[in-house]
Amino acid sequence: MKDDIIKILVDMDFNARQKVEELQAEKDNLDSFLKTSRKQLLKQYTQDTSGKIQDTINEINEDLKKKTIQITAEHEKILEQINRIFKEKKDEWIEDMFNYCIK
8 A cells, every 4th residue: 555655656746747847848938939029029119119200200391391381481471561561661761761860
């Protein structure tokens, strides 16, 4: 009976060691898988982020072009108004200055 108990204990120990080795192999595989997955995820994240950054830069550049066109048009309109007012009022202004200086 002692031999049977010893045999059972030895078999249990053997089975437990095999199970531990199998689990260790799975852990090693999992570590390798996680390292590979991390690299892939980081690469994918970098690509996605770069794409979003480039899209944002393109939007900002497009907005800048639109604003530049708008401001240039407003500037030209104001310049035309100033020139028109100057042409209309220059003789009057010159006469006012002349009269002011003479008095």
